Amino acid sequence: MNGKMIAGIVIILAALVFGAMTFIESNVEYMDFAKAERVNKKVQVKGRWVSDRETQFNATTSQFVFYMVDDNDKEMRVVLDGGKPNNFEIATEIVAKGRFKDGYFHANEVLTKCPSKYEGDGSAVQKSL
Amino acid sequence: MTPFHLEVRNVRKSFGRKVLFDAVSFDVRLGESFAVTGKNGSGKSTLMKIICGVLTPNGGSVRYVVNDKEIPLSHVAPHIGLVSPYLNMYEEFTGEENLRLFAKIRGIGVRQDDIHGLLQRFGIFEHRNKEARFYSSGMKQRLKYCAALLHRPALLFLDEPTANLDDIGIAVVREVMREQRQRAALVFATNESEDLSFADRVLDLSRLKIG
Amino acid sequence: MKTALKSLLVLWLTAVIIAGIAVPMVKSPSGPLEFPVIPGLEEKARNIFFHVPMAWTSVLAFFMALYSGVRYLRSKDQDHDLRSVSAAGLGMMFCILATVTGSVWAKFNWGSFWNWDPRETSIFILLLIYGAYFVLRSAVEDEEKRATLSAVYSIIAGVTVPFFVFVMPRIMSGLHPGSLGDEQGSGPVVQMNMAPNMLVLFFASLAGFTLLYLWMLSLRVRTARLEAVTNTIE
């Protein structure tokens, strides 16, 4: 009975480490625009907003259009379904999720990374959950 | 028969805050017969289940020592047999299938002759290929005896040994009890005064002090 | 706990709450009684002093319920079950508070009350586990069985908790600080990217709410024991 319990706990821990190994390697796969053009699937591209090119909101299609450069400095027109993301202007970095389509990147989601020094809200849950 | 010893010490069982019995202690050795009596609801069946290791007591211990070696309760199955109203057969299987199944899950091999012999002895040989759900309550009780005796257990536990049986059935059971007492050991729970003549010692649960 | 300690805790938490709400936020703080303005968050940043301690306490409560459950299985002593259910009940309350504070904050900062961010998903799952735990308890009448089954369930639910950490960020990348892909690091709590005076208040709040939880827990356990005795007398 006690032996069984110790063996069980050892197996559980080993299996958790085995599962956790998938976590340690960076698993959010970012691509650049060049690769996004080649593969026809949903990808996420990380880069920066090009603030000196025009941005506009098309009220009829309810799409937000802007230009971004990826980490290899390739510039791309991005069409986002939806309005301008929160904190768009002050973001140091943005992530566009979507597909490459007919010469532009069609995003269904854009994440903005704010300067997170002193940033509020927390994640105690993440520490223990 | 190899020597063995069943040791029950200070066993206590309560449901919620209601104490059923407390400080039950006794010993059963090779060649002995032990009986438990008591009013309805005094805990006879519960005590039997605890000794067979299928119910955990709230206190105290049950130990089996076979050949001077203690056997953990979880591995006691090949050494004991139980007949109890709470013990049901698999209704979708025939009588004979039930017996084979039990032997296999107990991890013992049995011969066809042994199974047929037992079925004949308890008078249900003709019904061996009938599914158990078609059995009458008396036939089911007989099948339970076959299942309990199949592996020639060192200890036979009988909870209400003669329940649901007709005169012929009762006669066979009496014979079995006599044999078991001589060959190995017997523990039974009953309220029939006639059965008590088979016991070397009797424990009355309703006279037990509860504290 | 002695009365003096309890009064101290009440004062402590009052101070934490007042400071959390009232300490002004200015562009360039000049003393310990001024917090820096955080671009993009402004006054909403104050939520960190309340939301995080709630979330932390609910997770702590879950593991205490789990621990008491294991103790119960080993000892079959009903008192451990009382502890387990008391811990879980309070944990559920703190979990709801954390969900509400987080959700309101998300409305004003991300634009919607709920958008299945990984962290929102994980607290939702914690709520589900607590919910299932209490549904199971209500479905079993026999005390001993109820204690055993709910202890076993909390163990089974407990061993799946690490998987949410592996799985969530792979399904979706998140806005919540600490999400994977957050290049700025794991956020204010893990990396302590906080102004020193905010950090002090944050930990003061975390300690205060943890102690408050422990106090409430001991009250609940004692009440539950008294109820158990009363039921026996009847």
Next chain:
Amino acid sequence: MVTPIPYQVFVKEVASEFRTRYALNALLMFVVTTLTMVVFSLGDNTVPYEILSGMLWIVIFFSAMSGLSRTFVTEEERGTSLTLRLLTSATNVYIGKFLYNVVLILAMSVFIAFAYRLIIDDFVVRSSSIFWTTIVLGGIGLAAASTILAAIIAKANTKGTLFPVLAFPVLLPLLLTCIRATVLSVEGAFFSEAFKDFQILVSFSVVMIAASVIVFEYVWND
């Protein structure tokens, strides 16, 4: 002559199922009903494959719930759990029942997967190796969690509705991973891309089985 006892318990479950059809009939009806509902609700619309992958696992999850909930309830209702407890140890019973559930779930999910791909034209799997590996590993994980939960609900008073309530939070990481891997299989990803998901599925099953073996005897013995 002497085969392992868990295998004997497994054989008993299979034989019993063939006689009574307790799970098989319920399962088959459930699968047919849910698949029909999916087809009707889709109509002529084109639905994104992400949603189709999710729906596949919703069908598998609820079918599994309807089929596996009775694993221990039948023993409890017919009073044979005492018999089984008398015959062998809790661990043997657990392993035997778990093996039976694995076989039942695998047969069921393979059937659902075939039917789903056949009925829904928009659901085109480009990487069969990923798809079937997901079905098999997901099925084992489902069986692992369902076996211990079925043992818990067998002792509760309201049995039917309780099962999905208890199972959902426990199975969520498994289901999300399965859905993700199914999406990859539709996208035609390389096998190596899904490898991390398989790693999670294997790890989940191992953790669940090990934890169940430890706690099962507390549930099984009264």
